[in-house]
Amino acid sequence: MRCMKISTALLTVPVCVLALACETDTATEESLVAPPGPSFKHEGAPALCAVSADVVQKVKGHRIVVTGTDGNDNIGCAGASLPVHISTGKGNDFILGSQFDDEIKSGKDCDFINALGGNDHVDLGPGDDSQAVCQAAGIGNGGARGGNGNDVVKGGPGDDELSGSAGSDLCEGGKGADVYLGGCTTCSDPDQDCTL
Numbered sequence: 275m276r277c278m279k280i281s282t283a284l285l286t287v288p289v290c291v292l293a294l295a296c297e298t299d300t301a302t303e304e305s306l307v308a309p310p311g312p313s314f315k316h317e318g319a320p321a322l323c324a325v326s327a328d329v330v331q332k333v334k335g336h337r338i339v340v341t342g343t344d345g346n347d348n349i350g351c352a353g354a355s356l357p358v359h360i361s362t363g364k365g366n367d368f369i370l371g372s373q374f375d376d377e378i379k380s381g382k383d384c385d386f387i388n389a390l391g392g393n394d395h396v397d398l399g400p401g402d403d404s405q406a407v408c409q410a411a412g413i414g415n416g417g418a419r420g421g422n423g424n425d426v427v428k429g430g431p432g433d434d435e436l437s438g439s440a441g442s443d444l445c446e447g448g449k450g451a452d453v454y455l456g457g458c459t460t461c462s463d464p465d466q467d468c469t470l
């Protein structure tokens with residue numbers, strides 16, 4: 275197999291002569307022409323999330339499905355190479371999304387979610403999820419952050435703390451005494467806790 279490269283002013287293109295396949299450093303070639311911003315193209319096994327014991331994660335299509343336990347889960351997907359779909363059930367859960375478009379839902383008890391970059395859908399579910407409540411209980415952080423991107427950030431029927439962060443974000447606290455930290459461009463709250 276004979277391969278050679280033809281260089282232009284913009285990029286280098288591998289050309290194969292009398293060969294069925296041509297082995298090149300495709301990662302390098304793609305990195306030269308890839309557009310900036312999040313992209314979940316990858317070769318080989320995708321990078322998964324860092325998770326605590328008994329949390330299950332599976333690659334399904336172009337996303338990672340992460341299922342927490344009814345205990346306290348720690349799920350960090352900042353280094354994941356695919357969007358994530360996370361659900362955590364009961365327990366005090368600490369969750370960081372990926373840099374892509376994620377769906378994240380936590381359950382009862384004190385949860386903290388930061389969806390990071392991408393256009394994310396975040397739902398704190400039932401329970402009181404706010405910094406004040408969680409810190410008073412000795413748990414630490416609580417609440418939801420949309421992160422960069424255009425996000426939907428939802429609370430549940432408890433006292434929640436919501437932040438849209440950067441981007442055009444929709445925040446919905448649901449019932450309960452909810453705290454809106456800012457970054458929400460649109461908000462909806464049955465108790466009128468949100469004042470934009």
Ligand SMILES: [Ca+2]
Pocket residue numbers: 342343344345346347362363364365366367
């Ligand atoms: Ca849990």
Ligand SMILES: [Ca+2]
Pocket residue numbers: 371372373374375376389390391392393394421
């Ligand atoms: Ca994200």
Ligand SMILES: [Ca+2]
Pocket residue numbers: 429430431432433434447448449450451452
């Ligand atoms: Ca609420």
